[in-house]
Every structure is written in C-alpha cells, then in structure tokens.
Amino acid sequence: MNAxxxxxxxxxxxxxxxxxxxxxxxxxxxxxxxDQALHAAAAALRARTAGILAAxxxxxxxxxxxxxxxxxxxxxxxxxIEAMAKGLEEVAxxxxxxxxxxAEWTRPNGLRIxxxxxxxxxxxxxxxxRPNVTADAAALCxxxxxxxxxxxGSESTRSAAAIHACxxxxxxxxxxxxxxxxxxxxxxxxFVGAMLRAAGLIDxxxxxxxxxxxxxxxxxxxxxxxxxxxxxxxxxxHAAADFAMARDVLANAKMRRTGICGxxxxxxxxxxxxxxxxxxxVADLKxxxxxxRADERARAICPELPAASAxxxxxxxxxxxxxxxxxxxxxxxxxxxxxxxxxxxxxxxxEDAEAAAEFLNGLSSAVGMWNASTQFCDGGEFGFGAEIGxxxxxxxxxxxxxxxxxxxxxxxxxxxxxxxx
Amino acid sequence: MNAxxxxxxxxxxxxxxxxxxxxxxxxxxxxxxxDQALHAAAAALRARTAGILAAxxxxxxxxxxxxxxxxxxxxxxxxxIEAMAKGLEEVAxxxxxxxxxxAEWTRPNGLRIxxxxxxxxxxxxxxxxRPNVTADAAALCxxxxxxxxxxxGSESTRSAAAIHACxxxxxxxxxxxxxxxxxxxxxxxxFVGAMLRAAGLIDxxxxxxxxxxxxxxxxxxxxxxxxxxxxxxxxxxHAAADFAMARDVLANAKMRRTGICGxxxxxxxxxxxxxxxxxxxVADLKxxxxxxRADERARAICPELPAASAxxxxxxxxxxxxxxxxxxxxxxxxxxxxxxxxxxxxxxxxEDAEAAAEFLNGLSSAVGMWNASTQFCDGGEFGFGAEIGxxxxxxxxxxxxxxxxxxxxxxxxxxxxxxxx
Numbered sequence: 001m002n003a004x005x006x007x008x009x010x011x012x013x014x015x016x017x018x019x020x021x022x023x024x025x026x027x028x029x030x031x032x033x034x035d036q037a038l039h040a041a042a043a044a045l046r047a048r049t050a051g052i053l054a055a056x057x058x059x060x061x062x063x064x065x066x067x068x069x070x071x072x073x074x075x076x077x078x079x080x081i082e083a084m085a086k087g088l089e090e091v092a093x094x095x096x097x098x099x100x101x102x103a104e105w106t107r108p109n110g111l112r113i114x115x116x117x118x119x120x121x122x123x124x125x126x127x128x129x130r131p132n133v134t135a136d137a138a139a140l141c142x143x144x145x146x147x148x149x150x151x152x153g154s155e156s157t158r159s160a161a162a163i164h165a166c167x168x169x170x171x172x173x174x175x176x177x178x179x180x181x182x183x184x185x186x187x188x189x190x191f192v193g194a195m196l197r198a199a200g201l202i203d204x205x206x207x208x209x210x211x212x213x214x215x216x217x218x219x220x221x222x223x224x225x226x227x228x229x230x231x232x233x234x235x236x237x238h239a240a241a242d243f244a245m246a247r248d249v250l251a252n253a254k255m256r257r258t259g260i261c262g263x264x265x266x267x268x269x270x271x272x273x274x275x276x277x278x279x280x281x282v283a284d285l286k287x288x289x290x291x292x293r294a295d296e297r298a299r300a301i302c303p304e305l306p307a308a309s310a311x312x313x314x315x316x317x318x319x320x321x322x323x324x325x326x327x328x329x330x331x332x333x334x335x336x337x338x339x340x341x342x343x344x345x346x347x348x349x350x351e352d353a354e355a356a357a358e359f360l361n362g363l364s365s366a367v368g369m370w371n372a373s374t375q376f377c378d379g380g381e382f383g384f385g386a387e388i389g390x391x392x393x394x395x396x397x398x399x400x401x402x403x404x405x406x407x408x409x410x411x412x413x414x415x416x417x418x419x420x421x
Numbered sequence: 422m423n424a425x426x427x428x429x430x431x432x433x434x435x436x437x438x439x440x441x442x443x444x445x446x447x448x449x450x451x452x453x454x455x456d457q458a459l460h461a462a463a464a465a466l467r468a469r470t471a472g473i474l475a476a477x478x479x480x481x482x483x484x485x486x487x488x489x490x491x492x493x494x495x496x497x498x499x500x501x502i503e504a505m506a507k508g509l510e511e512v513a514x515x516x517x518x519x520x521x522x523x524a525e526w527t528r529p530n531g532l533r534i535x536x537x538x539x540x541x542x543x544x545x546x547x548x549x550x551r552p553n554v555t556a557d558a559a560a561l562c563x564x565x566x567x568x569x570x571x572x573x574g575s576e577s578t579r580s581a582a583a584i585h586a587c588x589x590x591x592x593x594x595x596x597x598x599x600x601x602x603x604x605x606x607x608x609x610x611x612f613v614g615a616m617l618r619a620a621g622l623i624d625x626x627x628x629x630x631x632x633x634x635x636x637x638x639x640x641x642x643x644x645x646x647x648x649x650x651x652x653x654x655x656x657x658x659h660a661a662a663d664f665a666m667a668r669d670v671l672a673n674a675k676m677r678r679t680g681i682c683g684x685x686x687x688x689x690x691x692x693x694x695x696x697x698x699x700x701x702x703v704a705d706l707k708x709x710x711x712x713x714r715a716d717e718r719a720r721a722i723c724p725e726l727p728a729a730s731a732x733x734x735x736x737x738x739x740x741x742x743x744x745x746x747x748x749x750x751x752x753x754x755x756x757x758x759x760x761x762x763x764x765x766x767x768x769x770x771x772e773d774a775e776a777a778a779e780f781l782n783g784l785s786s787a788v789g790m791w792n793a794s795t796q797f798c799d800g801g802e803f804g805f806g807a808e809i810g811x812x813x814x815x816x817x818x819x820x821x822x823x824x825x826x827x828x829x830x831x832x833x834x835x836x837x838x839x840x841x842x
Contacts, residue, residue, distance in 0.1 A: 024759075028782060107804055111793060120815050121785070199639070203815045218620070224645065224816045245838035252840035338445075360833050361449060364542070372532060372836030381841065382832075383528055394541050394624045394829050395645045396817040408815050411803075412781050415793030417666035419673035420802065 004190070011185050012194035015149055016201035019122045022177035023147035027119045031096040033174045034143055038092035041170025042085040045135065048166055049081050055158035056131065063155040073129045074156055084135040084163070087386065088170075091139040094385040097403040098145045112414040117407040119145030121203040124195045125388075126151045126217060128209035131159035137206075138167050138181045140388045144406035149202070151184040151192055196221045206401075208389050211316075226401060228389040230316045230342035231261025233374040236333040236359065237281075238350035239272040245371060246277065246349045247284050252373040253347065255288045259318050261390055262345055262377035266313060266323040268333045274326050275301050282324075290320045297326035313340045330355050334362040341365060344392050345377040345399075366391065366398035425611070432606050433615040436570055437622035440543045443598035444568035448540045452517040454595045455564055459513035462591025463506040466556065469587055470502050476579035477552065484576040494550045495577055505556040505584070508807065509591075512560040515806040518824040519566045533835040538828040540566030542624040545616045546809075547572045547638060549630035552580035558627075559588050559602045561809045565827035570623065572605040572613055617642045627822075629810050632737075647822060649810040651737045651763040652682025654795040657754040657780065659771035660691040664698055666792060667770045668705050673794040674768065676709045680739050682811055683766055683798035687734060687744040689754045695747045696722050703745075711741045718747035734761045751776050755783040762786060765813050766798040766820075787812065787819035 026034075045052070056076040060066075066074065103115040123146045127133045134150055141148035152160045164183045171178045184191050195202060199222045206226050207217040218227050235253045237246045253264035269278055278301050282292065293308035305324065312323050313336070327333045330348075337346055347369035348359040360368040367377045377399065379387020384402030391397045397405035447455075466473070477497040481487075487495065524536040544567045548554045555571055562569035573581045585604045592599045605612050616623060620643045627647050628638040639648050656674045658667045674685035690699055699722050703713065714729035726745065733744050734757070748754045751769075758767055768790035769780040781789040788798045798820065800808020805823030812818045818826035 024785070027785070105804065107802070111797060111802075113803060118785070219643070222640070224814070242838070248840050249838060256841055363831070364445070364448070364539070365831065367832045367834060369834040370836060372834055372839045373841050375841040376532060376834060376836075376839065378841075381528070381532075382534060383526065393645070398830060399832050409819060410784070410786065411788045411820050413788060413790040413793055413797060415791060415797075417663070417670060417792050418797065419669050419794045420677055420796040420799075 008186065008188055008190045009194050012191060012198055013201060015182050015185060016122060016198055018179035019147035019149055019182060020201070022179040023119065023121050023145075025177050026142070026147060026180050027098065027145045029145065029176060033176055034096070034145070035092040037142060037170040037174035037176050038088045038139055039170070040173035041135070041167045042088040044166035044169040045081055045085040045088070045163070048162065049078055052076060052081055052159065052162040053078070055162040059156050059158045066155070070129055074131065074153075076131055076159060080132060084132050087136055088139045091143050091386055094143060094403060096143070097407050102409055109418055110416060111418055114412040114414070115409050116412055117404070118410050120406060120408050121146060122201065123148045123406070124151070124198070124202040124205045124223065125149070126192055126195065126205065126207045126209070126213065127153070128213060129153045129156055131156045131163060133208060134160045134163045134183070135167065136386070137208075137388055140386055140403060140406060142181060144403045146406055147180045149182045149184065149195065151195060154187040154189070157187050193220065196223060199223050206388060224396075225393075226389070226391050226397060227393050228261065229392045231263070231344040231390065231392070232266070232314070232316045232340065232342040233262060233264050233344050233377075234266045234268055234333075234337050234341060234346045235264040235374060236268040236327070236346065236348045237270065237273065237277065238330070238348055238352060238355050238359075239270040240352035240355060241273065241277075241349040242351055243277055243280070247281060249347070249349050249371065249373050250281055251284050251288060253375055254285060254322055255290055255320065256373070256375050258320050260375065262375045263318065264322070264347070264374045265315070265317050266325065266340065268325055268327045268336055269298075271297065271326050271328050274298070278302055278324070285322060288320075290322055292322050292324055294324040295326065298324045301326075316342070330358045330362065334359065337363065337365070342392060344390065345369065345374045347372060347374045429607065429609055429611045430615050433612060433619055434622060436603050436606060437543060437619055439600035440568035440570055440603060441622070443600040444540065444542050444566075446598050447563070447568060447601050448519065448566045450566065450597055454597055455517070455566070456513040458563060458591040458595035458597050459509045459560055460591070461594035462556075462588045463509040465587035465590040466502055466506040466509070466584070469583065470499055473497060473502055473580065473583040474499070476583040480577050480579045487576070491550055495552065497552055497580060501553060505553050508557055509560045512564050512807055515564060515824055517564070518828050523830055530839055531837060532839055535833045535835070536830050537833055538825070539831050541827060541829050542567060543622065544569045544827070545572070545619070545623040545626045545644065546570070547613055547616065547626060547628045547630070547634065548574070549634060550574045550577055552577045552584060554629060555581045555584045555604070556588065557807070558629075558809055561807055561824060561827060563602060565824045567827055568601045570603045570605065570616065572616060575608040575610065578608050614641065617644060620644050627809060645817075647810070647812050647818060648814050649682065650813045652684070652765040652811065652813070653687070653735070653737045653761065653763040654683060654685050654765055654798075655687045655689055655754075655758050655762060655767045656685040656795060657689040657748070657767065657769045658691065658694065658698065658702075659751070659769055659773060659776050659780075660693040661773035661776060662694065662698075662770040663772055664701070667698065668702060670768070670770050670792065670794050671702055672705050672709060674796055675706060675743055676711055676741065677794070677796050679741050681796065683796045684739065685743070685768070685795045686736070686738050687746065687761065689746055689748045689757055690719075692718065692747050692749050695719070699723055699745070706743060709741075711743055713743050713745055715745040716747065719745045722747075737763070751779045751783065755780065758784065758786070763813060765811065766790065766795045768793060768795045
C-alpha cells in the first residue's frame with residue numbers, strides 16, 4: 001500500500017518536474033509557435049477522428065452502469081470532435097495574454113517599474129467525464145504559456161489518451177516541449193491525491209466537475225485552488241421592474257439551459273408587485289415545464305405552488321425547478337442572497353437606477369447584473385473567447401476564467417545604477 | 422483537550438462571524454469615514470502613549486529569556502509609537518483602492534461589463550513579536566475595506582491589546598463597526614490552528630514572521646495564504662557591467678540593511694570580468710564588514726575567501742554574509758537562480774540591453790531589476806505608500822502587497838433586458 005503510494009508520488013513528481021521544465025520554455029515561446037501547435041493539434045484531431053471514436057467506444061463499453069446523462073457526457077461523436085478542433089483554432093485566434101504590460105510608472109528617483117503578465121507555471125486540471133475538456137483545457141493552458149497535467153475521469157482514459165496524442169503531435173510540429181501538456185500516467189485515484197499535495201511542484205489546481213469533486217479538492221488541496229463551487233444564482237424582480245422585461249429575463253435565466261452554473265435557481269420578487277406579476281411569471285415558466293418551491297408569502301398569492309423547505313433555498317437545482325420567495329425591497333433581497341447564495345451571479349430587474357446601484361454595490365458575488373439574464377455569466381459572453389471555468393472564490397480571479405485569468409504577473413524595475421538610501 | 426479545542430473553535434467562529442458582518446459594512450464605507458477612523462486612532466495612540474508603554478514593559482518583563490534582537494523587536498518606545506501614529510495618518514492619505522474600475526467594455530449585444538475592485542473580506546493576520554504590526558496591518562486592512570483578525574506573538578499580548586484599544590476608538594469615532602479590527606481573544610496557540618482551518622469564515626491568511634511561522638502556515642492552512650516565504654535574492658554582475666555601478670549597487674544590495682528580505686544573499690559574476698572585478702567587490706564589502714562563502718571558481722581568483730558548501734547557495738543569510746559564484750553568462754546565471762532562488766527579487770548589472778532583456782524575461786521571480794539595488798523591492802519604494810508584506814507565491818499578488826493587492830474584484834454587467842440566445 002505505502003509502496004504503491006510512493007510509486008504514485010514518484011509518478012507525479014516525475015510528471016511535474018517535466019512540466020516545470022516545459023513551462024519555462026513555454027513562458028518564453030512566441031505567439032506563432034503556440035498558435036501553430038494549436039492548429040496542428042486541430043488538424044490531428046480531424047485526421048484521427050476514427051481512432052478517437054474507437055477509443056471512446058471502448059470507454060463507453062467499459063462503463064456499462066452509467067446513467068444516461070453521464071453516458072451522454074462521456075460519448076464522443078464526429079460533431080463533438082469537430083467542435084473540439086474548432087475550439088483549438090478559436091483559442092489560436094485569441095490574443096496572447098503573456099507579456100502584456102498591466103501597469104507602468106516612474107518613481108521620483110528615476111526607477112521605471114513595469115507590471116507584466118506572465119504564465120502561472122504548472123497547472124493541475126482535475127475533471128470528470130467530458131473527454132473534450134482534455135482539448136479545451138490544454139488549449140487555454142498552452143496559449144497562456146502554462147504547462148498542464150490533466151487528470152480526467154477514470155472511465156474516459158482511452159478517449160483522453162487519444163485526444164492527448166493529437167495535442168502532443170501539435171506541440172511536436174511547433175517545436176514546443178511535449179511535456180507542456182500531459183495526462184495522468186495512471187488512472188489510480190490516488191494520483192489525484194498526489195496532485196493535491198504537490199505544493200511547489202504544481203502551482204494551481206483547477207477542478208472542474210460536480211460538487212463532490214470540487215469539495216474534495218478544496219478540502220484536500222495543499223496547492224492553491226481556483227475553485228468553481230456552486231452557482232446558486234438569484235434573479236431579483238424589483239418593485240420598479242418592467243413587467244415584459246422581467247418575464248423575458250426570468251424565463252431565459254431559469255429555462256434557457258437549466259444545467260449550467262449561471263442558471264437562476266431562486267426568484268426573489270418584491271411584495272409590492274408580487275400579487276400582480278408573480279402569477280404571470282409562474283404561468284410563463286409552467287408553460288416551459290418548470291416546477292416550483294415557494295415560501296409562504298408566495299403561496300399566499302399562488303396557492304397551487306408547493307411549499308419550499310428552508311433547505312430548498314440553499315439548493316442548486318440545475319434542473320427545471322425554481323425556488324420562489326417574496327421580499328421587501330433591496331436590503332431584504334440582499335439579506336436572502338447573503339444567507340443562501342454562493343457568490344456566483346445575481347441579477348436585479350428594475351427601471352430604478354438607484355435601486356440597481358444599491359443592489360450591485362451590496363453584493364459580494366463575483367458577478368452582479370442589472371436587467372440581464374444570469375445565463376450571461378460565461379467566458380464567451382464576456383468576450384474572453386473561451387473559459388476554463390467560473391471562479392467563485394475571492395482570490396486571484398473571480399467569475400469567468402479565460403486566458404488573462406490564467407496568468408499572474410511580475411515586476412520589471414529598470415534603473416541606471418540607483419541605490420536605496 | 423477536545424473540549425478546549427471546541428471552545429477555541431467557537432471563539433474563532435464568533436470572532437469571524439462578527440468580522441464578516443463588519444466587512445459588509447466596511448466594503449460600502451465611504452473614504453472619509455475610513456480616513457477619519459485612521460486619524461482618530463492615530464490621535465488615540467498619541468494620547469495613550471504612557472499606557473501603551475506600561476503594557477509593553479509588562480510584556481517585556483514577562484518574557485525574560487528573549488534574545489537581545491527579539492527583545493528589541495518587542496520593545497516599544499515613544500518614538501516607535503509616534504511612528505505607528507504617523508503610519509496610520511499616511512495610510513489615511515493614500516487613495517481609496519475600493520471601487521476602482523479596473524476594466525470596462527461593451528459587448529456586441531449591448532451589455533456593458535465593468536470589472537470593479539472590492540475588498541477581499543475577512544483577513545487573518547498572523548505575526549510575531551513586533552507589536553507595531555498590530556497598527557500597520559490594521560490600517561491597511563481598514564483602508565482597503567477588509568475586516569481583520571490579528572494574532573500576534575503571545576509575548577506581546579498586552580502591547581497588542583493596548584494598541585488595539587486605540588484602533589477600536591478610531592472605528593467608534595468614525596461610526597464604523599469595531600468588529601472590523603479584532604485581536605485574538607486568546608493567547609492559546611491553538612487559536613492559530615483554528616484560524617488556519619477557518620475556510621469560509623476567513624478569506625485570506627497573511628503570515629508575517631520567520632521561516633518557521635510561514636512554513637507552518639503554508640502547511641496547515643485550509644484558507645488561501647498570501648505567503649511571504651524567503652527572500653534569497655541574487656545580484657548578477659554581467660560581463661558588460663559598469664564597474665563603478667556594479668560596486669555601488671552590490672554594496673547597497675548586500676549591506677544597506679542585511680536583515681530585510683530584499684537584501685542580496687548571493688553574488689553571481691561573469692567569468693569574463695571576475696578576475697578584474699571580483700577582488701575589488703570583495704575589498705569593498707570586506708571594508709563594510711561582510712563575510713563570504715565562495716565557490717571554487719571564485720576562490721581561484723580570491724583564494725582567501727572561505728569555500729561555500731552547496732547548502733550555502735540555498736541559505737537566506739539575513740546577515741553580513743555573501744555567497745559568491747562565478748557564472749558563464751545570462752543562461753548560466755538564470756540556471757543558478759532557478760536551482761537556488763526563492764522567486765523574490767533578482768538584479769542584473771549590465772550596460773548591454775539585450776543581456777538585460779534576456780535576464781529579465783528568463784526569470785520567474787516576482788521582481789527582476791536592471792541596474793538597481795535589490796533592496797528597492799519594497800512597497801514604499803514601489804510607490805504603494807505602505808505594504809503588508811512581500812508575496813512570493815504565484816497567485817493573486819506578487820511582490821510588495823499594498824492596498825490594491827488587498828483587494829479582489831467583481832463584475833457589474835449592465836443591460837437593457839438582454840437575454841441569452
């Protein structure tokens with residue numbers, strides 16, 4: 001047992017040291033080389049589609065007891081492989097985040113100080129069943145000059161290996177170190193634990209998956225974590241809301257896609273307009289197949305709604321289900337969000353600019369929206385081109401994590417022989 | 422034992438929940454209120470100087486076995502209290518970092534996206550003997566809108582309490598919540614452990630002290646840590662260095678103050694100029710009372726220098742001691758720094774701009790300097806006005822940590838009823 005643990009720790013250390021060396025080269029790699037690697041990897045994905053599909057079929061066949069949803073996430077199709085290839089090309093088209101001068105100033109003594117964006121270093125990506133994450137995450141790490149060790153779900157090992165071979169081919173074509181993109185050398189779950197303990201070897205862990213995975217990572221990690229925890233998002237319909245806008249925004253925020261983290265889980269509606277508007281909103285959403293859990297004040301207006309338990313307001317449904325509570329203005333809405341929210345995304349619908357400002361300034365969430373659907377919380381919608389996840393912590397980056405958020409910075413101080421008094 | 426541990430966990434939770442509530446108010450506090458609190462606290466420090474000195478005398482008397490250096494750090498004087506008061510007033514004079522618009526753009530669909538600086542939330546500050554850190558750290562946290570729980574050395578409890586009373590008075594005068602600045606309610610060392618495990622209650626731990634403290638914090642923390650680890654700084658004298666500049670910069674980098682993290686610990690000098698320049702540099706530093714540990718190539722030029730062990734090049738001397746190694750150009754210097762450095766601050770002295778660029782771009786350190794003393798790595802020297810430490814990690818902030826680095830950000834997304842397709 002200990003012998004096995006030692007072997008796995010050695011495997012991790014070997015991989016991480018190779019990644020560290022590769023990260024040094026990648027940090028200095030010019031944009032054309034990185035983009036060439038991404039284009040060559042996309043071409044390899046297309047050329048090897050049949051082989052990737054065969055590997056994926058073996059993965060699916062090897063995991064017979066999967067739920068239909070899980071099987072769907074695990075299954076690749078020619079269209080999904082083409083989407084992966086297009087994704088790599090899109091990342092190649094994004095500006096290089098490395099070397100951007102973030103700030104620059106000159107001190108009275110003549111020293112010129114420059115804050116420059118640079119890659120973080122070695123990233124450990126831990127994800128679940130979707131094999132496409134192998135390509136998506138690798139592309140963002142490569143373009144941002146970071147080396148990455150990818151550890152996907154054990155049921156998708158063959159698919160990940162087939163996809164990884166295409167990325168390795170891209171790196172080789174561009175003359176970049178293949179160790180810049182690695183997949184876990186073992187499917188042993190203990191390798192995840194070794195990654196989480198690899199302080200000094202891995203600079204950042206990015207978990208992407210269900211609550212169980214993210215919670216384990218946050219509890220066990222000895223390495224900084226850029227965690228995407230829950231997305232328990234609220235849409236607050238203020239007393240001064242435009243009814244038509246409120247109907248459109250709420251329907252989109254809840255029902256456009258119910259399984260994404262930016263989907264609204266709870267409706268907060270002001271008591272002043274609830275009697276007139278809530279029945280309309282309920283009818284709209286019922287027509288779209290949404291179910292409800294309502295507090296007593298909401299049920300006084302719509303008695304047919306099932307009663308919510310206290311727990312329901314702290315539940316990320318990720319489904320066609322909406323918690324509903326009646327509140328008494330902005331402060332009351334903020335209090336509900338502070339008690340039950342996950343600091344992901346909250347929206348207010350109102351024509352009252354003062355109320356909107358009070359709401360936005362009162363939030364501590366990563367994203368606050370005024371008169372827009374919470375489902376806009378997305379790297380693509382923010383203009384980042386692509387995202388590796390949504391950060392819900394307080395440090396380093398919050399909200400959508402794109403190429404810029406995968407960088408840190410350093411200072412260059414340029415003098416002419418200055419010495420300190 | 423467990424009962425005691427539970428009591429301490431409860432004490433921490435009570436303090437942290439009060440801090441969380443205070444942080445919400447502080448995040449929205451206007452600049453004048455924060456500045457008024459700082460000025461009132463400065464006045465209180467001056468008015469209560471006698472009481473603070475008495476408390477400090479009791480602390481010093483209560484710790485008879487201290488080393489002279491430790492005793493000096495622990496001891497307060499009227500001048501040191503005045504310096505604390507001035508420090509609070511200087512922070513009051515700094516711009517408010519909260520609410521700065523860090524970036525702003527409009528999406529093709531009309532959504533306006535704004536990235537806005539906001540406080541991190543609740544900070545846990547763990548430090549050692551210097552009682553003035555109580556005032557310095559509280560001022561930076563308060564001005565940046567963060568609540569803070571301060572846990573100083575157990576031997577300085579009375580001094581910290583007396584200083585804290587002045588900060589509490591300042592908060593009260595300004596009508597700000599006193600829970601925004603708290604000191605540990607117990608001197609029990611277990612309280613430190615409780616702080617380190619307080620994920621969700623404390624947002625960031627900042628350790629300030631010796632290697633032992635910082636190492637323990639980094640190993641035990643379940644909360645993000647902004648760590649100031651070692652400052653094993655290098656000054657590299659390139660073959661194209663100006664001799665006079667090299668002599669001035671090295672003497673300042675090593676000997677201005679030997680105990681600060683930005684002090685140079687290792688001299689790297691190119692083989693091409695070492696025979697001519699190294700003896701001069703050694704004579705300069707010897708005259709300033711510096712001792713040496715030299716590699717074989719350096720001792721071939723200056724045989725009187727003691728031989729360095731491999732370990733010496735990985736030692737942060739914090740003393741009048743310099744490790745010396747002869748290298749063969751920029752790549753060789755970078756290789757030495759990668760093997761032995763701590764990613765704090767490295768400097769190159771050269772008249773060759775290409776060599777300087779190669780050096781600066783090849784570093785992964787938080788700060789790279791060209792023709793300047795490594796001792797400039799300091800929040801004040803960077804123009805931050807004050808600093809809470811120097812961050813040597815890769816995430817969130819690197820280098821001097823001032824008011825801006827004590828902030829995180831959030832997004833405001835402003836629409837006109839947009840829904841996502």
